[in-house]
Amino acid sequence: MNRATQKSFARAAIAASAVALVLSIGLGAPVALADEAEAKALFKGMSDYLGAQKTIAFDYDTNLEFVTTDQQKLALASSGAVTLSRPDKIRATRTGGFAEVEMVFDGKTLTLHRKDDNLFAQAEAPGSIDNLIDTLRDKYHRPVPGADLLTSNVYEQLMPLVVDTKDLGSGVIGGVECNHIAFRTEEVDWQIWIAVGDRPYPCRLTITSKLVAGFPQYTAQISAWKAGGEVAADDFSFKNQTDAKKVEPSDLPNMDELPDEFTPGAVK
Structure with a gap:
C-alpha cells in the first residue's frame, strides 16, 4: 500500500470513528426501561421454563475477546451443540480454531474427548448435571463458560451474587x-x-470479567432451540469411533477456548 493510500485509509478510519462518537453522544448511555423487580421476574420466568424442560437441545456460537499483555485485542470464535436430558445426562461438543472437543455424561461416567489429539479421559462422577458442573469447576478445574444456564434452577444459582440489575428493553437476536x-x-x-x-x-x-486487565468478554449465541419432543433421542454413551487413546484426566491437553499460546492481561 503506497503512502497516499495509507493516508486515505487513515482519514476514512478517523471519519468513521468521529461519526460513531457523534452517534453515541446523541443517543446517550442506555437507561433502565423497567424497574429491578420486573427485570428479575423476566429472568425468573426463563429459569422456571428451563428447569421444567426434561430435554433440551441447541446449537451455539461463541466469541472470546481479550487483550494480550502487549495490548492487542483479539477474538477467538467457536461453534458447538448441546443436548441434555434432566436430571443427569448431557452431551456437548465444541469446534474452534485450536481444539475440537466432546463432553459426554451418562449419569455415572464423565468422558472428555479431545478429537484433534484423538485422546479421551474418563472419571466417575455420579449425580445430576448440577453436580457435574460443580465437579468440572472445583475438582478438575475445567469450568464451562455459561454452564450455569444448564442447571435446574438458574435463578437460585446466579441471583445471590447480583448487586445491580437493569432492564434494557428489547433486542433482536437471530430474528x-x-x-x-x-x-x-x-x-x-x-x-x-x-x-x-x-x-x-x-x-x-x-x-465480562472485571478482574482481568482488558476486561475479557465471553459471548455465547444460541440457535436451533429445541425442547421436549422436538429433541432427538440420545443414549448419552461415549462411542470411541476413532480408536482414541485413553489417558488420565490430568494428562488430557488443554480443552479451553483460550489456548496456552495466548496470554491474556494480568489479573487486577
Whole structure:
C-alpha cells in the first residue's frame, strides 16, 4: 500500500470513528426501561421454563475477546451443540480454531474427548448435571463458560451474587425478539437476551470479567432451540469411533477456548 493510500485509509478510519462518537453522544448511555423487580421476574420466568424442560437441545456460537499483555485485542470464535436430558445426562461438543472437543455424561461416567489429539479421559462422577458442573469447576478445574444456564434452577444459582440489575428493553437476536437484561456482580458484568413469548429461552449470554486487565468478554449465541419432543433421542454413551487413546484426566491437553499460546492481561 503506497503512502497516499495509507493516508486515505487513515482519514476514512478517523471519519468513521468521529461519526460513531457523534452517534453515541446523541443517543446517550442506555437507561433502565423497567424497574429491578420486573427485570428479575423476566429472568425468573426463563429459569422456571428451563428447569421444567426434561430435554433440551441447541446449537451455539461463541466469541472470546481479550487483550494480550502487549495490548492487542483479539477474538477467538467457536461453534458447538448441546443436548441434555434432566436430571443427569448431557452431551456437548465444541469446534474452534485450536481444539475440537466432546463432553459426554451418562449419569455415572464423565468422558472428555479431545478429537484433534484423538485422546479421551474418563472419571466417575455420579449425580445430576448440577453436580457435574460443580465437579468440572472445583475438582478438575475445567469450568464451562455459561454452564450455569444448564442447571435446574438458574435463578437460585446466579441471583445471590447480583448487586445491580437493569432492564434494557428489547433486542433482536437471530430474528427473535428478546428481553435484554444486564446484571452486575463483584467480579463480572453479564447480560442476557431472553426470547419473548411462551418459550423464554436464552438467545445470547455475554460475560465480562472485571478482574482481568482488558476486561475479557465471553459471548455465547444460541440457535436451533429445541425442547421436549422436538429433541432427538440420545443414549448419552461415549462411542470411541476413532480408536482414541485413553489417558488420565490430568494428562488430557488443554480443552479451553483460550489456548496456552495466548496470554491474556494480568489479573487486577
